[in-house]
Amino acid sequence: QQQVKQSPQSLIVQKGGISIINCAYENTAFDYFPWYQQFPGKGPALLIAIRPDVSEKKEGRFTISFNKSAKQFSLHIMDSQPGDSATYFCAALRGDSSYKLIFGSGTRLLVRP
Amino acid sequence: GAGVSQSPRYKVAKRGQDVALRCDPISGHVSLFWYQQALGQGPEFLTYFQNEAQLDKSGLPSDRFFAERPEGSVSTLKIQRTQQEDSAVYLCASSLTGARAPLHFGNGTRLTVT
Numbered sequence: 001q002q003q004v005k006q007s008p009q010s011l012i013v014q015k016g017g018i019s020i021i022n023c024a025y026e027n028t029a030f031d032y033f034p035w036y037q038q039f040p041g042k043g044p045a046l047l048i049a050i051r052p053d054v055s056e057k058k059e060g061r062f063t064i065s066f067n068k069s070a071k072q073f074s075l076h077i078m079d080s081q082p083g084d085s086a087t088y089f090c091a092a093l094r095g096d097s098s099y100k101l102i103f104g105s106g107t108r109l110l111v112r113p
Numbered sequence: 114g115a116g117v118s119q120s121p122r123y124k125v126a127k128r129g130q131d132v133a134l135r136c137d138p139i140s141g142h143v144s145l146f147w148y149q150q151a152l153g154q155g156p157e158f159l160t161y162f163q164n165e166a167q168l169d170k171s172g173l174p175s176d177r178f179f180a181e182r183p184e185g186s187v188s189t190l191k192i193q194r195t196q197q198e199d200s201a202v203y204l205c206a207s208s209l210t211g212a213r214a215p216l217h218f219g220n221g222t223r224l225t226v227t
Contacts, residue, residue: 093213101212
């Protein structure tokens, strides 16, 4: 059972464009939603995270938008750069758990120069 | 100091062999996680340690998988009688405390079972 559904599977964006990756969840017990970035041959690294009491969080060119009623959240990468080319994973953590992070299936982003 | 270190980086095992994968977490990190990542998929939770205590091993696929962290620092994931379906990247992560703090992942061990 896929608890966090991520789309699209892959994405190609021109340099300077906006990359948008979407995630949806069913379990309303989730209360922490991080995004991780993974380069080939490397482990994932935390990019940005949000809690459901906030509708938007911005860090530099990266923004998370959160829609609690729709149980959806998305990552927006503004002014996308070739160095942003990587695989992005959304994830979710239940409020009654401090450790069992559930990851989405990933989106492979390619930013063309 | 340095980040999370995993060894070996690559491991090829013949079906039926036992393997041991090592993880050196960041010094002082209480929490240690093991994840399995199949090709083109997201990491799947295997097990969680808080110091030396294994608090959750619900993600371990079978009783052939065993993890330990005897002194609350280095951890070893052991797979007995490896099967082809065990082929994956095994990721170790550590954090100061739990998954609401940033998880610091190692670069993983790529296990190939032939």
